[in-house]
Amino acid sequence: MKALFFVLIFVVIAVACWQIVKLLGLTKVENQTATEKENNINGWLMLGLMGFIYCLMIYSMYGGKEVLLPQLSASEEGKHIDVLFKLTMTLILIVQFTLQFLIYFFTFKYRGTKGRKAYFFADSNKLEAIWTITPALILAGLIIYGLWTWNNVMDASDAKNPLIVELYAKQFQWQARYAGKDNELGYANVRFIKGTNTMGVDFTDKNAADDIPLVVGEGKFVKELHLPKGRKVIFKLRSQDVLHSAFMPHFRAQMNCVPGMVTQMAFTPTVTTAEMRMNEDTKAKFEAINELRKKKGEEPVEFDYLLLCNKICGSSHYNMQLKIVVDEEADFNKWLASQKTFAQNLNN
């Protein structure tokens, strides 16, 4: 019933719109295209719209700056991406400012008047050639640089002594497993899931015993994933049920977790959590956040790296996260040594 009431309100508003116009006597139609007055008003308004778009762009870029991710990429690979991103963004902004200016300025300048004669200008091979070849050249540059970056980021084959970590996704939590001493993950499949073996590891595989799981039993979740600074980390991603996506925006890293498949991504962390907390961008952002939280009466928070799920995976998709801690390599090794392997867990 209430819905009907709202629909009725909408209808009333629509009828009111029409009646107001009728009362104002605006329904007359003499010139069916557009009168000189209409052209004039709309021409000026178009210029105004350009102003609005420019203001929005400039304001968003300044006002929006502090909400963005820290400028400093937390991974070696992310730095390449950032350079390419800045280059592309600069190009986009130049083109955007120029073309929008042309559109709205021409609309304003050539708004119809009685005396104006349009200029019959139907074709020019020269012009067409210019604006086919120019974008082609610029794009050739972007493509080549982009592919070079892509190969750099995706290729982990030449990494020396990488750390191998498995990320395991399921509705709606992350689990993880380090490859242990032999630096090889034991085979796993959902068909081995039983009791405390929540990741489905095949314990008959000789590589499995020294693996270090980050979850011990049902109901005990991983609190944080530790990574070493300065050592390449290769992530092997698996999913238990539906598609998920491991997204670590501070490291400029993302890869989907696909059931029935092992996917891979890799990066070298370069900034520890402690260092990132001292970063100017991060400080400014978290000061603003804590200011807001104070107003709402919430506890202040500190910066932490995050792993988010970024592929729609069900009703709690919006809250599937894992904290990441980047340590100095020595601290990391100490932490890892304090964790129990599968073998140790089983013996207990």
Added chain:
Amino acid sequence: MSDHHHKETFVTKYIFSQDHKMISKQYLITGIVMGVIGVFMSMLFRLQLAYPGKSFSIIEAFLGKGGEGGVITPDMYMSLVTIHGTIMVFFVLTAGLSGTFSNLLIPLQIGARDMASGFLNMISYWLFFLSSVIMVASLFIETGPASAGWTIYPPLSALPQAMSGSGLGMTMWLISMAIFIASSLMGSLNYIVTVLNLRTLGMKMTRLPLTIWAFLVTAIIGVVSFPVLLSAALLLIFDRSFGTSFYLSDIFISGEVLHYKGGSPILFEHLFWFLGHPEVYIVILPALGITSEIIATNSRKPIFGYRAMIMSIIAIAFLSTIVWGHHMFVTGMNPFLGSVFTFTTLLIAIPSAVKGFNYITTLWRGNLQLNPAMLFSIGLVSTFITGGLTGLILGDSALDINVHDTMFVVAHFHLVMGVSAIFGMFAGVYHWFPKLYGKMMNKDLGYLHFWLTAISAYGVFFPMHFIGLAGLPRRYYNNTAFPIFDDLLHINKVITIFAIIGGLAQLIFLANFFFSIAKGKKTSKNPWRANTLEWTAPVEHMHGNWPGEIPEVHRWAYDYSKTDEEGNLWGGQDFTPQTIPIRTGEEEF
């Protein structure tokens, strides 16, 4: 054909009509109804994003159990974004846009009595209607409508255990879409055959208005890619109901291992995006075609670079079928394949840039008649460029990694295909309303509608790029679970306010549209002083479009403000309809 005088009953004239003009109106009205539902849904979930957890009686009123206590539930939120996407992309911007304008304009602009097969055309509309009914009906079922996103990636969409919307709701979605695809294919085949075979005397392919070129190429893309979606949907139905493993493998859910083995969700993604990406162009090309026609007419100038425009439409269509992988850079696809798709994707920027520059050059030194249709067309050029440029980021595999599936993507595609195509549709309605209904729409309401819509479109989607760059994923029910997104809430509020203004502004359009049908001023035969053939047909609709002979065509559609050697306008007026023979001393363009 027109010599027969069938006795038209109410049913054959208004319901099971085989006349392309009536079918066009049926598509338009159905599209508008679906559009109202789709836009209204977006306003509801925008409320949740700006005011997470706050109670709104309007939400409880419309969503019932999914909005208990006035707050949208996470499941209902997912359903809303899913159905909003599905309705807007397929039902409004594919069927509503192509269905309306291809049907109306193809016979009228090429000089044909009707579509090649009026019967097929009728079936096409009624299948579309049926699929709309099924889609809307799925909103009312117990377990809720489909909720796996409009891309319905399995396994989420395949397993009812994974999400309640993946039960009956998903089944209805698949049935609805299968029928929709059948409808779309019938429509497309009809369009192609009509354009190729039924052109009037003198209407060479190189004299076709750009609208027709756009509709023709759109129909071809549709015929090439929609069947692939149909097969994807069928295989999904098999997986869901008959236990096959096309897309599923090694799944453990709700405490048990499922029997599926050897399938791959990636296969579904390939099949889906083989339609999904061309679909973007199925949506935007007709809008660009409409815009080309309106900008030329209202600039009182020929469209600049007619041949380049045709070639870029064809180039876009060709490239659009080999770029689908750019939606899948981070799915675990081979990185080399990613490189190939980056290459082909960025190439699309070239024909798109050509089109953009040609529009701008058409405006240059024109005599612009800024009526509502023209404003929406110029608005389209503006949003198409704003949205298209960020494609350089998303199409570049390395850059896509960090913005993939974030709100940045949502901002990008809404501007480049959502807002742009809707602007094209509005422009088309304002421009061809006199042809559809024999009446004029109110211009002042049209202006008001444009200004509110344009400002709110930019107000909604421009700031959205920034919350995406801040790392906020799309399809998040709320972002309060992450303190790092706390400072995005005020931006979300701004977006929601603009979204509500923009949504309500559409009421102005609806009022204008329906009251003008009833009470609008009568139009003259050629109100915009345009060149194309449809304006030579009588205002009152008749079966067969023209009394007597179909007019013969002697020139292209863009002889606006053409002057002779002394600089005088030919014929003393700034337009020369296609039916006027080339004059002595005049050169055909």
